[in-house]
Amino acid sequence: xxxxxxxxxxxxxALVAVALGLTAGAVLMAITGNNPFTxxxxxxxxxxxxxxxxxxxLATATPLVFTGLSVAFAFKTGLFNIGxxxxxxxxGLCATAVGLTFSWPKPLLLPVVICVAFLGGALWGLLPGLLxxxxxxxxxxxxxxxxxxxxxxxxxxxxxYFKGAYLETESRRIPESASLKVQWLTNLFDGxxxxxxxxxxxxAVLIIAFxxxxxxxxxxxxxxxxxxxASEYAGIKAGRNIVLSMVISGALxxxxxxxxxxxxxxxxxxxxxxxxxxxxxxxxxxxANSPWGVFFAAIFFGLLHSGxxxxxxxxxxxxxxxxxxxATIIYxxxxxxxxxxxxxxxxxxxxxxxNQNPRxxxxxxxxxxxxxxxxx
Numbered sequence: 001x002x003x004x005x006x007x008x009x010x011x012x013x014a015l016v017a018v019a020l021g022l023t024a025g026a027v028l029m030a031i032t033g034n035n036p037f038t039x040x041x042x043x044x045x046x047x048x049x050x051x052x053x054x055x056x057x058l059a060t061a062t063p064l065v066f067t068g069l070s071v072a073f074a075f076k077t078g079l080f081n082i083g084x085x086x087x088x089x090x091x092g093l094c095a096t097a098v099g100l101t102f103s104w105p106k107p108l109l110l111p112v113v114i115c116v117a118f119l120g121g122a123l124w125g126l127l128p129g130l131l132x133x134x135x136x137x138x139x140x141x142x143x144x145x146x147x148x149x150x151x152x153x154x155x156x157x158x159x160x161y162f163k164g165a166y167l168e169t170e171s172r173r174i175p176e177s178a179s180l181k182v183q184w185l186t187n188l189f190d191g192x193x194x195x196x197x198x199x200x201x202x203x204a205v206l207i208i209a210f211x212x213x214x215x216x217x218x219x220x221x222x223x224x225x226x227x228x229x230a231s232e233y234a235g236i237k238a239g240r241n242i243v244l245s246m247v248i249s250g251a252l253x254x255x256x257x258x259x260x261x262x263x264x265x266x267x268x269x270x271x272x273x274x275x276x277x278x279x280x281x282x283x284x285x286x287x288a289n290s291p292w293g294v295f296f297a298a299i300f301f302g303l304l305h306s307g308x309x310x311x312x313x314x315x316x317x318x319x320x321x322x323x324x325x326x327a328t329i330i331y332x333x334x335x336x337x338x339x340x341x342x343x344x345x346x347x348x349x350x351x352x353x354x355n356q357n358p359r360x361x362x363x364x365x366x367x368x369x370x371x372x373x374x375x376x
Contacts, residue, residue, distance in 0.1 A: 011293065014286050014333065018300070021329035025321055032318065039317045046310025047303040053310075055192025059264050061302025062194075063088070065201035066256030067280025068287060068294040069208055070121075070249045074139075075289045076212060077245040078225030083128060083143025084253040085277025086150035087121040091254025092261030093154050094120035096171055096268045099178025100162050106177040113178050114200070114258055121254015122247045124150060129246030133239035139246065147273065155270045164267065171268040180263035197259030201295070204252060209291040221245055253277065282326065285333035301326060 026036035047057040067084040074081035095117040102109055128142035162171040180195040212218040223231045224241045232238045256276060261268050283301060287293030308322035 011288060014288055014293070014297070017286060017329050017332035020332045021325045024328040025325035028321055028324055029317055032321075034315055034317045039311055039315050039321070042314045042317075043307040043311040043322060044303065046307030048307075049310075050190065051188075052190040052192045053306060055189030055194035057299070057302045057306040058198050059193035059195060059302075060305050061298040062197045062201050063256040063260040063264065063274070063276040064279055064283050064298035064301055065295055066204065066252050066259060067276050068283030068298050069204055069280075069291060070252040070256070071280045071284035072287065072289040072291070072294050073208060073212075073252060074245060074249040075284060076225055077221040077241065078228070079132070079139050079242065079245055079249070081125070081128075081143055081246065081249045081253075082140050082281070083124070083146045083250070083277075084256070084280045085273050085275075086143070086147035087124040087250040087253035088257040088260065088274050088277045089147075089150040089154055090124045091117035091121040091257030092268055092274075093150075093157060093257070094254070095178075095258040095262045096162065096174065097157070099174050099262055100172055102178075103175075104177065109177050110180070110196075113262060114255070117254045117258035117262075118251045119254070121257065122251035124254070125246040125248075125250020126243065129243035132246070133242040147277075151273055154268070158268055158270050162268075169270050173266050174262050178262055179266075180259065193264055195259070195263035197255075197263040200255060200259065201298075204255065205291045205295050208252070212291070217244075253280070256280075279326075282330040282333065286329060 022040070026040070029036040029039045047053055067088060070084045070087065071081055095113045098113050098116050099109070102112075104112075124146055128137075128139050128146060131137035131142050132139045158171050159168040164170050164172050180197045180200075181193075182196060185194055185196065186192065212222065220231070220236050221241050221244070223234070223236055224238045224245075228238045228242075231241075257274075260274060260276065279301065283294055283297045286300070287295070287297035304322045304326055308319040311317050311322065312319045
């Protein structure tokens with residue numbers, strides 16, 4: 001009986017990127033006169049040292065799960081959705097508007113809030129999808145423009161219709177009946193910011209993983225992403241799938257807006273483009289564009305964001321060090337082609353070395369075969 005040991009190439013690249021990012025952070029800590037080991041201890045303790053901080057880490061990661069899924073889903077279908085920030089804004093605006101307009105009971109109002117956020121994000125992804133499918137307008141240009149339309153829409157609507165009692169730059173506070181925060185969950189995590197959005201994120205991961213890997217729709221979407229013209233030749237309607245991909249991608253980001261603006265936050269402010277929309281690109285890259293990879297990458301980034309303040313308070317290490325770690329991880333994730341090239345070179349060298357030693361045979365794919373139970 002023989003077992004084969006292999007590492008998934010995409011996840012190996014992600015692990016290398018994380019290791020290089022942490023190494024860069026350690027070097028910067030040392031340059032600034034701080035102990036890297038102590039800095040990392042407090043960085044991770046800041047996000048994990050108590051049940052409250054764990055809850056805050058999960059709450060911080062929740063919008064990143066949605067925006068990471070949004071970008072990853074578009075990537076899987078050959079599109080680069082850089083408009084998750086705008087789709088998140090519109091989803092949050094729709095959720096806020098419904099939450100502040102209607103005084104329904106929470107069991108009735110909350111599903112409506114979630115649905116309108118979903119539909120708002122989907123609508124914001126529809127136009128770039130149509131422009132791409134009908135006129136071949138590059139989705140990067142279209143989604144960037146939609147980001148700014150969303151920004152100025154919020155800038156006009158919030159002061160005009162939902163402004164707070166004291167400041168025109170923010171909306172009124174979200175009522176409890178429209179909030180994703182629930183008392184039992186807050187109590188369970190000792191008063192943290194975690195909310196029902198986290199469970200919605202898990203459901204979204206399961207659904208997207210099922211669509212991409214288990215359905216005809218997912219096959220067609222990925223086929224169009226690999227080669228649009230070959231897909232059309234095979235009878236797949238590429239234009240329809242491009243539009244549908246952008247709609248689903250936008251809807252996911254819209255749910256991220258609901259998780260942030262009526263879950264993590266208590267109101268909506270103008271003049272701010274949510275950074276989670278752009279951080280979703282990094283989450284998608286680090287997660288190798290797979291739903292579960294995105295989920296764990298978002299948790300990791302949420303941990304870094306939650307812990308950097310505590311690290312600064314305890315060690316005086318600048319919180320920008322954590323941002324630098326994230327930026328370095330993004331850089332190496334984006335240059336995965338180079339990492340893969342070195343990975344393949346290392347594997348070939350390893351294979352050649354193993355071939356010289358008959359005690360450790362190597363299969364044709366480069367996996368090391370281990371003899372189990374003394375079998376020869």
